[in-house]
Amino acid sequence: MKAGVVFDKNYESKTKLMIRNYFLIAWRNLLKHRAFSVVNILGLAIGIAACLFISLYVNYHSSYDNFYDNVDDIYRVRWERHSQKGDEIRFASACPAVGETFQEAFPEIESVAHCYNAHGIFSYKDKVFQEDRAYWVDNEYLNLFSFEFVKGDRAKALTTENAVVISESTARKYFQREDPVGKLLKMNKDLALEVKGVFKDRPSNVHCKTDVLISYATLSRHYGPRVMKSWLYSGFYTYVRLKKGSDPKLIEEKVPALLENKISEVLKRFQLEMFFYLQPVKDIHLTSHYMQELETNGDKKTVSFLYIIAYFIILIAWVNFLNLSTISYIGRAKEVGLRKVVGASRSKVILQFLLESLLINLIAVGLAVIFIESFMSGFKNLTAIPVKYSIWNQSWFYWNLLSMLFIGVFISGMYPVWGLNFTDMNKMLKGEYQGSKSGLVLRKGLVLLQFVISIVLIAGTFSVMMQLNHMHKLDPGFNKDDIIVLSTPMVGDSTLIHRRDAFREELSRHPQIKSVSYSSYVPGEDIKSNLGSIYREGDEPTASKNYRLIQVNEEFLDLYEMKMLKGRNFSKLHLSDNKAVVINEKAAYHLGYKDPADAVGDNIFLSREKKKVIGVIRDYAHQTPKEEHEPIIFHTQPGLLGSLSVKLESPVSKKLIHFIEEKYQDLFDGNPFNYYVLNEAYEAQYQDDIRFGKVFGIFALLGIIITTLGLLSLSAFTANQRKKEIGVRKVLGASVKTILLMLSKEYFRLLIIATVVMLPLFYFGISYWLNGFASQMEISVLLFVVPVFIVGIIAILTVSYQSYRTANLNPVDSIKYE
Incomplete structure (x- = not known):
């Protein structure tokens, strides 16, 4: 028994010593081949860091609305209206009657919450602010979306009329150090709301960002049952929580029968079909792009493309690492042969290479972490990821890091299993071993893969840049230069409309102001005003379609x-x-005119009121050229409109803004002065696409750098292997040019194959991405030719550099080599 213990201890001691020796040998090899080691580790570290950076971007956008309790059971009720004439409109919102009706009809629904926009002017004493993140909600909304209260009782905070809860930052803004609970916050000067609670600031990754929440009962009293029980009003957001195990598709299948029972007469009268769908809340940010979205959502297509880039980059890094590892193993074939002669088993040789691979990967992972910490601030600025969203707090980060470490160790450390021919001992001991045939095929295949990915990345970068340039060059159909937009004053007495006109006239007299206009929406804003009961005089009311309405002067x-x-x-x-x-024009086509000009002079019915068409304007990009033109109807109607546009004679100046603010405050006391430059706001709509282009381009460049590092080492290895052959050829009269061509032709062959493989992949990918744009660039032949040319030049310069150095060696020394 004791002997067994001694044996085990001796065995354990020997194993530890062996592993220690292996690590020591690995470290000496790294130091011995410093340049080779730096290239290998640096390329791998860049690949890991780049992959994790993109993963941060993807995971942030995928994390929207994922933190609520029982989030998998929470859905938003989405609404569609289809007319018998083929007109279809898809809302992110729903009609106000749907929530209670669904809950009564479907036992699978556990609870219902409502939400309606309540932006306005809020005040407390001398603090006055416009709040755009204000909503009317019921108390269940607080429970459904897991609001955390720091003051007040979440269970009953919004169960009564004239109640309001606010975020911590909003509480500081209005009340500073005062306790806000019990205080009165006024909305639009006349509605007094009692603060019932304060909730923690919501994270940025939610589809509905909220600062002020007012009890839904207050809205119900104001609008009355005619609106709150209506099946035709839009803009009301309805959320449901299903009971565990309930299938939303089964509920959707029951909806047509419910509608037939509840509103069959309404549907027949307006010749409509209605559809309601349950949309998972956690999918809204990346997949929902309907009318009346609460904010501009992200794009799943963009996120998917970036995820593919992440895989491409880490794949290039691993390909490099594997290729360079094979070079290292082949260069050490004599060492392997000697180990075999003195009794080392195949498993021990493989273990040694695995441990060396582990050491290299650990260094690369450590360097990647340093890169991430060093460039994190710049990356977040580039991608608009909030500073508070830390990569170090994400469990996926550590799992990804461990996975990449494991895969990196495995793919390179296991090369001896399939890449080295342990039976060819004579060549190994003589130092003549050049690798097995399977190893050679593997190296060529990996270089081919690198070429394909590099070409695709460059082509993708050019495509994004060209599409963005195409959109910027398009005529939007209106002039957006030198215009500032002010919020229309909302607080005032019966003279407010008169004072609004006086303000416009006062500004118009300034020599630097060209004209002033009021409107419910300005270009760049999402038109939420939609009406379906519009049709030509002489047509049946059932011929009505949906139009966007803008109130103007x-x-x-x-x-x-x-x-x-x-x-x-x-x-x-x-x-x-x-x-x-x-x-x-689009509205004229919607009304049934083959020539839009023919609409002028005709009458249409708008909410049963006859209106005369006095003009037809050309379609313009109300939002961006990325979107389809919408059918828009402009009408005049007295009232408080949404925005005031000020056209300037010259670019915006601080002095002029100060003048406008003084006049505004004189006439509209109690209204905060807010403005923005229209051109900047309109261009900001491109920001997501611009960010995508920059991120794509930066990481494509990193992919090219990694590929270049790999080619540099691989070509050096290839040239070094053929030193003796090159020396003989030079002695026999071969020129440097001939030798360069001989060493480069294999890479040219691989580049040609890569081009053929790339063409269908890239064409499919770019066509799929461009489908998201109403106006698309032409897919030019240059998009295919230029990236191939660039990769070819990089390959030629890289390979030629090493080949030229080898070809210019003294042939006597080359022949004596080995």
């Missing part, structure tokens, strides 16, 4: 230099223009 179309196709603009000289409309 007489200056709006001229201020934005909209291009009139036929007819005229609104005018104060025509008193009847309060019963007139101007439409765009």
Whole structure:
């Protein structure tokens, strides 16, 4: 028994010593081949860091709305209306009646929550702010979306009328050090709301960002049952939590029968079909792009493309690592042969290489972590990821890091299993071993893969840049230069409309101000005003389709230099223009006109009121050219509109803004002064695409750098292997040019194959991405040719550099080599 213990201890001691020796040998090899080691480790570290950076971007956008309790059971009710004429409109919102009706009809629904936009002017004492993240919600909304309260009782905070809860940052903004609970926060000066609680600031990765939440009962009292039980109003957001194990598809299948029972007469009267769908809340951010979204959502397609880039980059890094590892193993064939002669088993040789691979990968992972920490701030600025979203707090980061470490060790450390021919001992001991045939095929295949990925990455970068340039060059159909947009004052008495006109006239007299206009929406804003009961005089009401409505005054179309196709603009000289409309081309086609100009002079019915079409303007990109043109109807109507546009004679100056603010505050006391530059806001709509282009380009460049590092080492190895052959050829009269061609032709062959493989892959990928744009660039032949040319030049320069050095060696020394 004791002997057994001694044996075990001796065995354990020997094993530890062996592993220690292996690590020592690995470290000496790294130091012996410093340049080779730096290239190998640096390429791998860059690949790991790049992959993790992209993973951070992808995981952040995939994390939206994922932290609620029982999130897999929470759905948003989405609404669609289809007319018998083929018109379809898809809302992110739903009608107000749907929530309670669904809960009564479907026992699978455990709870329902409602939400409706309540942006307005809020005040406490002398603190006055416009709040755009304000909503009317019921108390269940707080439970459904896991609000954390720091003051007040979440269970009953919004169960009564005139109750409000606010975020911590909002509480500081209005109340500073005062306890806000029990205080009165006024909305639009006349509605007093009692603060019932304060909740923690919501994270940025939610589809509905909230600062002020007012009890839904207050809205119900204001609107009354006619609206709150309506099946035709839009803009009301409804959320449901299903009971565990419930299938949302089964509920959707029951909806048509429910609608037939509840509103069959309404559907028949308007010749409509309605559809309701349950949309998983955690999918909204990346997949939902419907009318009346609460904010501009992300794009699953973009995230998927970036994820593919991440895999491409780490794949290139691993390919490099594996290729360079094979070079190392072949160069050490004599060492392996000697180990075999003195009794080392195949398993021990493999173990040695695995431990060496582990050491290299550990160093690369450590270096990658340093890269991540060093460049994290810049990456977050580039991608607009919040500073608070830390990669070090994410469990996926550590799993990914461990996975990449394991895969890196495995793919390179296991090369001896399939890449070295242990039976060829004579060549190994003589130092003549050049690798097995399977190893040679593997190396060529890996270089081919690198070429394919590199070409695709460069082509993708050019495509993104060209598409963005294409959109920027498109004529939006209006002039957006030198315009600032102010929020229309909302707080005031019965003279507010009169003072609003006085303000416009006051500004118009300034020599640097060209014109001033009010409107419910300005270019760049999502038009949430939608109406379906619009049709031509002489048509049946059932012929109505859906249109976007913009309320304007007489200056709006001229201020934005909209291009009139036929007819005229609104005018104060025509008193009847309060019963007139101007439409765009798309609206004219929607109304049934083959030639949009024919609509001028005809009448249409808008909410059963007859309106005369006095003009047709050319379609313009109300948002970005990325979107399809929408059917828009402009009309005049007295009231408080959404925005005030100020057209300047010259670019914006601080002095002019100060003048406008003074006049605003004089006339609209109690209203905060807010403004933005239209051109900047309109261009900001491209930001997601611009960020995507920059991220794509930067990581494509990193992929090329990794590929270049690999080619540099691989070509050096190839040239070194053929030193003796090169020396003989030079003695026999071969020129340096001939030798360069001989060493490079294999890479040219691989590049040609890579080009053939790349063409269908790239064409499919770019076509799929461009489907998200209404206006698409032409897919030019240059998109295929230029990336191949660039990769070819990089390969030629890299390979030629090493080949040239070898070809210029003294042939006597080359022949004596080995």
